[in-house]
Amino acid sequence: MSGAQVDVLVVGGGMVGVCMALAAARVGCSVALLELRPPKPDADHRDDLRVSAISPSSQRLLENLGIWGSLNATDCCAYEAMSVRDALGNGRIGFDCADYAQPSLGHIVFNQAIVSSAWQRVHSASLISPIEGVGVHAFKRVASHMSVSLDDGREIDATLVIGADGVNSRVRELAGIRTCGWQYPQHAVVATVRHADPHQRVARQVFLDDGPLAFLPLGDGRSSIVWSTTPRHAEALTGMAEGEFLAALEAAMEGELGAMQQVGARASFALGLRHALDYVQPRLALIGDAAHQIHPLAGQGVNLGFVDVAVLSDIIKQARQASRDVGEHGILRRYERRRKSENLPVMAGMDLIQRLFSRHAEPVNQIRSLGLSAADRLTPLKRLFAQQAMGFSGDAPDLLR
Numbered sequence: 001m002s003g004a005q006v007d008v009l010v011v012g013g014g015m016v017g018v019c020m021a022l023a024a025a026r027v028g029c030s031v032a033l034l035e036l037r038p039p040k041p042d043a044d045h046r047d048d049l050r051v052s053a054i055s056p057s058s059q060r061l062l063e064n065l066g067i068w069g070s071l072n073a074t075d076c077c078a079y080e081a082m083s084v085r086d087a088l089g090n091g092r093i094g095f096d097c098a099d100y101a102q103p104s105l106g107h108i109v110f111n112q113a114i115v116s117s118a119w120q121r122v123h124s125a126s127l128i129s130p131i132e133g134v135g136v137h138a139f140k141r142v143a144s145h146m147s148v149s150l151d152d153g154r155e156i157d158a159t160l161v162i163g164a165d166g167v168n169s170r171v172r173e174l175a176g177i178r179t180c181g182w183q184y185p186q187h188a189v190v191a192t193v194r195h196a197d198p199h200q201r202v203a204r205q206v207f208l209d210d211g212p213l214a215f216l217p218l219g220d221g222r223s224s225i226v227w228s229t230t231p232r233h234a235e236a237l238t239g240m241a242e243g244e245f246l247a248a249l250e251a252a253m254e255g256e257l258g259a260m261q262q263v264g265a266r267a268s269f270a271l272g273l274r275h276a277l278d279y280v281q282p283r284l285a286l287i288g289d290a291a292h293q294i295h296p297l298a299g300q301g302v303n304l305g306f307v308d309v310a311v312l313s314d315i316i317k318q319a320r321q322a323s324r325d326v327g328e329h330g331i332l333r334r335y336e337r338r339r340k341s342e343n344l345p346v347m348a349g350m351d352l353i354q355r356l357f358s359r360h361a362e363p364v365n366q367i368r369s370l371g372l373s374a375a376d377r378l379t380p381l382k383r384l385f386a387q388q389a390m391g392f393s394g395d396a397p398d399l400l401r
Contacts, residue, residue: 003154003156004032004157005030005156005157005158006029006030006031006032006156006157006158007024007029007030007031007158007160008021008024008030008031008158008160008162008316008326009031009146009156009158009161009162010024010031010034010162011034011136011161011163011164011165011170012034012035012163012164012171012290013033013034013035013038013115013119013122013130013164014035014115014164014166014288015052015111015115015118015288015302015305015306016164016287016288016302016305016306016308016309017033017162017164017165018035018115018119018122019061019062019067019306019309020162020164020287020308020313021033021122022066022067022121022125022128023065023309023312023313023399024316025125025127025128026065026313027313027316027320028127028317028320029127029316029326030127030129031127031128031129032128032130033128033131034131034134034135034136034150035131035132036132036134036135038130038132038133039112039115041116045074045112045113045116047264047265048110048112048113049190049224049264049265049266049267050111050190051108051110051216051218052108052114052301052302052303053106053107053108053203053216053300054106054107054109054114054302054303055106055303055389055390056102056105056390056392057303057306057307057390057392057396058106058303058306058391058400059106059107060399060400060401061306061309061310061399061400062114062306064398064399065118065399066121067114067118067121070117070120071109071113073219074219074220075109075110075113076107076108076109076110076219077107077108077201077218077219078106078107079104079105079106079201079202079203080096080098080103080104080202081095081096081200081201081203082094082095082105082202082203082204082205083203083205084204084205084207085206085207085372086206086207086369087206087208087209087252088207088208088209090369090373091369091370091371092372092373092376093375093376093382095382095385095386099382099383099386100383100386100387100390102390104201105203105386105389106389106390108203108216108218108224111302131150131154131156134150134151134152135151135170136148136149136151136171136174137150138174139161139174141283141284144159145157145159145283145327146158146160146161146283146284146327148161158283158327159283159325159326159327160283160284160316160332161284161285162284162285162286162287162312163175163286163287163290163291164287164288164290166288166290167272167274167290167293169289171284171286171290172276172290175281175284177276177278177281177286178277178278179274179275179276179277180275180277181272181273181274181275183271183272184271184273184295184354185230186211186230186234186270186271187229187231187234187235187269187270187271188226188268188271188296189225189226189227189228189229189238189266189267189268190224190225190227190266190267190269191224191225191245191263191264191265191266191267192218192222192263192264193222193223193225193246193249193260193261193262193263193264194221194222194260194262194263195222195223195258195259195260196258196259196260196261197256197257197258199218199221199257201217203215203216204256206256207357208252210228210229210230211228211230212226212228213225213226213227213228214226214227214296215253223257225249227249227252228271228295228296228297231270235268237266237268238266238267238268242262245263245266246259246260246261246263247260249263271296272293272295273293273294273295273347273350273351274292275293275343275344275347276290276291278336279291279335279336279339279340280332280333280336281329281332282327282329283327284327284332285312285335285336287305287309288302288304288305288308289301289305291308292304292343292347294346294347294350295350295351295354297353300346300350303391304343304346306400307339307342307391308335309399310397310398310400311335311339311397312335313397313398313399314397314399315332315334317398346388
């Protein structure tokens with residue numbers, strides 16, 4: 001071997017990638033973690049625009065990796081109920097944690113709070129070598145390892161390379177793995193707002209004419225919003241004066257949560273669905289958004305990525321216990337088979353909901369509203385939805401227990 005030698009090279013140090021590095025080290029692997037833009041130490045996350053709805057099973061993963069306990073009260077907020085309604089009709093459905101004997105349905109957490117806490121763990125982990133400010137230039141597969149060239153000329157020899165580098169994955173590109181998918185005719189506007197009435201730890205989603213508007217409760221009484229709408233409307237919303245934007249938001253919510261009082265910075269990003277045709281090759285695996293991207297409709301994106309981490313770490317652990325090569329294609333195919341079988345139905349379901357609630361023909365509106373209200377009355381169906389969202393379905397891997 002010509003370069004530094006590790007069992008696992010994780011490319012991408014966002015939420016999913018940094019958790020993968022910690023999970024691989026937890027089962028005894030030597031790990032190199034590559035990240036172009038590592039988090040700033042001691043950064044204040046309260047003005048960050050991106051949050052995630054962390055399911056109870058994902059919370060367990062973060063607890064098992066030693067991350068959850070480092071989050072403070074302003075980093076996360078438990079939501080105890082969820083309200084979904086159709087603004088174009090009378091349909092609505094609601095979920096309450098008490099109906100499922102759970103303390104909450106999940107937590108809304110600032111993404112960077114998770115990343116920063118996880119990176120603190122990385123810097124104290126003896127089996128992990130962080131490599132910051134450098135990207136992957138190329139890699140070459142040889143019999144016993146993957147030889148990876150970095151942008152600064154260094155080389156790393158890894159038994160397994162894991163691509164956790166997001167939707168526009170460099171690892172996926174270098175591996176020649178094709179994707180299928182499409183862009184939605186929507187952009188998501190994200191911001192943090194203060195409102196007159198308390199959110200009461202309820203996550204709210206309203207389906208408007210051009211797409212869903214979500215209000216996600218934060219620990220300091222504010223809410224994080226995700227407003228999916230047409231690209232033109234998104235551009236208008238991000239360019240509005242504060243008062244005009246708050247008025248538009250208040251009108252969209254029909255006075256729910258009272259007067260909108262203050263908004264911070266706003267940003268928008270394009271929405272799409274994308275799926276890698278292959279999750280694995282010999283000595284290579286994709287996880288998180290590098291493997292699958294979905295509409296942020298139900299906040300499930302990062303939870304799917306955390307399940308990737310848990311399943312792949314289980315498979316690595318089993319291979320090591322059996323003295324097998326963790327980069328062997330047959331071993332990695334176990335991860336691919338399981339995760340594709342779990343991810344594809346979720347992706348198809350989210351796509352169907354997105355399309356159904358983006359159609360404005362009157363018969364469709366009526367069917368949609370009736371469907372929401374009917375689902376609200378069907379307790380077994382609601383329980384199935386809730387269990388899926390909370391991550392309680394299927395055979396849970398070790399990190400999710």
